[in-house]
Amino acid sequence: MNQPVLIKGGAFHMEAMAWSDYRFLTTDLGREVVQAAPVPYAKNMGLPGAMDGTLSEMLASPQVWRSEEPDSNEPQTPPLYVFDASVLRRRRDLVKASAPLRQSFMEKHCSHVRVPQLGVGFRGAGAPMHTHHAAVNASYAGRKRWFLIPPEAAAWSLDPAGTWEQTAEYRELRNSGKLFEVVQECGDILFVPEGWGHATILDSYAVGVAQEFVPWASING
Numbered sequence: 728m729n730q731p732v733l734i735k736g737g738a739f740h741m742e743a744m745a746w747s748d749y750r751f752l753t754t755d756l757g758r759e760v761v762q763a764a765p766v767p768y769a770k771n772m773g774l775p776g777a778m779d780g781t782l783s784e785m786l787a788s789p790q791v792w793r794s795e796e797p798d799s800n801e802p803q804t805p806p807l808y809v810f811d812a813s814v815l816r817r818r819r820d821l822v823k824a825s826a827p828l829r830q831s832f833m834e835k836h837c838s839h840v841r842v843p844q845l846g847v848g849f850r851g852a853g854a855p856m857h858t859h860h861a862a863v864n865a866s867y868a869g870r871k872r873w874f875l876i877p878p879e880a881a882a883w884s885l886d887p888a889g890t891w892e893q894t895a896e897y898r899e900l901r902n903s904g905k906l907f908e909v910v911q912e913c914g915d916i917l918f919v920p921e922g923w924g925h926a927t928i929l930d931s932y933a934v935g936v937a938q939e940f941v942p943w944a945s946i947n948g
């Protein structure tokens with residue numbers, strides 16, 4: 728399948744829906760060391776601004792936390808986003824509760840599946856425009872805006888999506904009709920096909936788990 732699909736309420740049955748309440752997320756994962764950065768994996772890409780600490784510390788940090796409503800005193804730059812593949816690699820006990828791909832699907836249809844990635848942040852945080860393998864993304868809290876570009880027009884950016892959304896490049900893409908925007912709400916699953924450009928901006932406190940995979944069909948045709 729090479730079209731994005733939004734499955735409304737597709738994650739409602741998952742145990743990780745408990746994370747829509749901040750207190751359950753921090754009970755399960757608050758002591759885990761994570762990275763927060765202006766863009767996911769900033770350190771790996773040689774970009775500045777990343778911080779490490781426990782998830783509880785990061786979520787209380789003024790560089791990460793934002794109130795639900797915009798505040799005139801807050802920094803103009805987007806907040807840091809906790810986006811981390813190491814947490815669920817260490818906490819295998821929470822993979823079944825939170826990773827959207829079922830074991831039977833992976834065994835039958837996938838040649839490779841990456842470790843699920845945890846994304847937690849507040850209003851204005853997000854991921855810049857990028858592409859990779861197919862992915863499913865489950866939302867367990869909040870509202871997230873997605874920007875999607877088909878493979879023939881896909882692009883990369885190292886700017887946080889909140890900054891990119893203010894640029895002429897964004898406006899041109901939108902006017903060209905090549906940019907699709909979709910809102911993912913708590914409990915929804917979004918499928919992003921291989922090669923599609925995608926970026927996100929959180930509208931509120933939001934928690935998601937993303938799982939990238941290579942379907943046999945994409946190798947064997």
Ligand SMILES: O=C(O)CCC(=O)C(=O)O
Pocket residue numbers: 844846853854862864871925926927935937938
């Ligand atoms: O969940 C997000 O905010 C971004 C997810 C993403 O871009 C990805 O999994 O590649």
